[in-house]
Amino acid sequence: MTRYYEDVEVGETIDCGSYEVTKEEIVEFAEKYDPQPFHLDEEAAKDSFLGGLVASGWQTACLCMRQNVDHMRDRRFAGARGVDDLRWIRPLRPGDTLSVETEFVAKEPNETYPAIGNVTLETIGRNQRDEPVISYRALGMMERREPIE
Template identity: 50%
Template sequence: MEYFEDLTVGDTREFGAYEVTREEITSFAGRYDPQPFHTDEDAAEESMFGGLVASGWHTAAMTMRLLVEHQLSGSGAMGALGVDSLRWPTPVYPGDTLSVRTEVAERDVWDEDRGRVAIEVTTTTQADQTVLSMIGQVLWRRR
């Protein structure tokens, strides 16, 4: 178990290799963000993206999966207060492989049982293009 006291400002981690499929992009978008450049290949080719792209919300969801699998599971993370500065600077295309880098930016005592940890999250593609950046505000169990 990794507790609040185990985290230090500047701690970094890198993980993941999540391959994004065309089917996943259109399925997610059809359900949650049905804009044509997420759901229709012909319309997407005529868009500013030049092809089918994942919804930013889908990118956030894939990032969250990687965070849970590689950093949060088995830790003292108790849930988030929210995220700050969420950005999607580059779109995610079918066939991209996503990886995540995290860095502890801040930490302070929340109450006697929990600490607040600000974690800078950056998701990149196999070409090292940033597709998501955010700062998660996570409550972490204290010893």
């Protein structure tokens, strides 16, 4: 069933599944987008304050985004207006399993574009020990079933 702006409720929470991150993809992402030693090289990472190889925070955010998209395909999202309060709480390491949960925390009509409504979603990613790894508030837009006039 396709879900529009009118169909989501504040407080609705979605379990967006989990994903196990590998050393190879951490290094591959870092080589392309965030080539810092603690993302690229296990030996160099051991000497960092992180004590070992870790995923880029940007990679962690991308993994959360993928989980959100995969588990909310029934919702008619029309894009995003930005992200607030992005926090990298603890590192994501090779072999960690990232579990993602997203809650609709606010919604309001969009006065400029009557065909959409604004939604605020709070996402938290946790590792396999249920420790928070990342959190952020996404400012999204959803299609309306019937535009306001």
